[in-house]
Amino acid sequence: MSNHPAREPDFDRYDTPPDPPVHYAEQALLGALLLEPHRREAIGLLRPEHFSRPLHGAVFAAVAALTPPDPAVHAREPVWLTSVLSHAGPTNPALTASFLHTLIACAGMSEHAAEYAGMIRxxxxxxxxxxxxxxxxxxxxxxxxxxxxxxxxxxxxxxxxxxxxxxxxxxxxxGSLPRTPAPATLSRDTDEEASSEEELLLSTATAHPDSLPTMRWLQAEDFTVPVHGQLFRCLTSLAYRGAPVDQVTVLWEAQHQGILTEALTARDVLDVLASPAGSAQHWGEQVLRRxxxxxxxxxxxxxxxxxxxxxxxxxxxxxxxxxxxxxxxxxxxxxxxxxSPTPAAPPTSHAPATTRAEPRKPSIASATARALR
Structure with a gap:
């Protein structure tokens, strides 16, 4: 047995092309265009950035920028390959005459150049x-x-x-639908901040139910905590029916909707609704943003x-x-x-043009909402 280590085979990086089929389509197209430059006019819209490999894109950029040689001259001399190499070679050191010959060896059927270009696109x-x-x-x-x-x-x-x-x-x-199975539905991130803001929304909307009819843009599915969404549905059900809204009526509605369980008691619901602060609109926007x-x-x-x-x-x-x-x-x-800001109502026709309404003093609730924003 020889004591000399086994010599690693010499592989050029172009000897083993990548596995994706588009690599072979790019080789087939470029080889065809190097063999028959006039095929360039039949491939449709194609740009260098459409190629998966920068070196392939550089070769195509040269092919697209140069004027094809006379067919008779092209048949006798390698002027086309020389022009492509001279155009793209200075900015692409890896581009060599050997590489161009490799592309020619991998050329597909020239009459299929348009199909190869479609694969690349x-x-x-x-x-x-x-x-x-x-x-x-x-x-x-x-x-x-x-x-x-x-x-x-x-x-x-x-x-x-x-x-x-x-x-x-x-x-x-x-068969226009993808064959790919859709990823599993992501669970919502229920962090402390999100849960706290949802509770503030519920308690504030309970204390100030007049805001509920203007919050039709919020749905129970927007909440990170499912129980909070169910309680919000109780609130909106009461408001849309014109029923009184307070902690007790919300609790009663929660019972009818089957929300109360051993894990969520009546006392738990009352605790959630007990600490209003700020503006329900503000907390609702936070929930909807998430x-x-x-x-x-x-x-x-x-x-x-x-x-x-x-x-x-x-x-x-x-x-x-x-x-x-x-x-x-x-x-x-x-x-x-x-x-989106609510558009201001147009002035009434009977009001004098010079009449101006005196500004109202901001309420405590409005001031609190601005501070919390």
Missing amino acids: ADHARRAVRVHAELLIQATRDPTLPEPASVVLARADTLNALIDDLGSRFSPHP SLLHSALTAGLRTQAYAEDRTNTPHQLVTGSRRALAELTAVRVRWHRAT
Whole structure:
């Protein structure tokens, strides 16, 4: 037995291409364009950034920027390869004549160049959706954002715009639903701050039920603690029926709705409703903001799962992503209703133009609400 260590084989990094099929589609297209430059006119809209590998994108950028040689000259001399190498080589040291010859060796059927280009566009669409879904997820989990809702909605708008653009570029086909199982529904994070603000909302709305008819934008499903959502449903049921609202009537409604159990006693409910403070509108917005961020996180994770599954076609990816974002849109509509200022009523026609109403002194409740905001 030899005492010399076994010599590692010499592998060039291009000898073993990545596994994704798009890599082979890129090789087939570039090889075809190097062999038959005139095929470039038949591949449709394609840009260097559509390629999964920067080096492939650099070769295509050169192919797209240069004027193809005369077919007779191209058949006799390697002027086309020399031009591509001279154009892209200075800024891409890894691009060599050997690499171009490797692409030519991997060339597919030149008449299928347009199909190869379509594969590249499809895979780029998948990667683009995945990136924007990840940005949306990141925004929902960033505690340093001063206005997380506005950032999250801006990124959701960008993702929606991308999905709409892709929907116009890729034609539909039968079997439009993604084959990817949707991720499991995330449980809501029930931290102490969220629970405390929900209790403040319930107790304040009980003490000042006049605010309930203006808070139709809030739903029981927005609460992080399910029992709090059930108690809020009791409050709104009483208010919409025009019934009196106080701690005792809410407790009675909770009994009829089957909320009281051994784990949640009547005393527990009264304790939750016993400490009003600030403005119910303010606490309701806090609850809805958390619901908005949770819906955005769920939509981002579902879209990310669809984009990471290579079995999905672009049309399936678009369909699944739109469905995932639809739930966020529903919460967003309610968020807009909650946070948009109420338009001022127009002045009455019989009031003199010079008449001005004296400003009212702020109430204690209003002052407390501003301090808590």
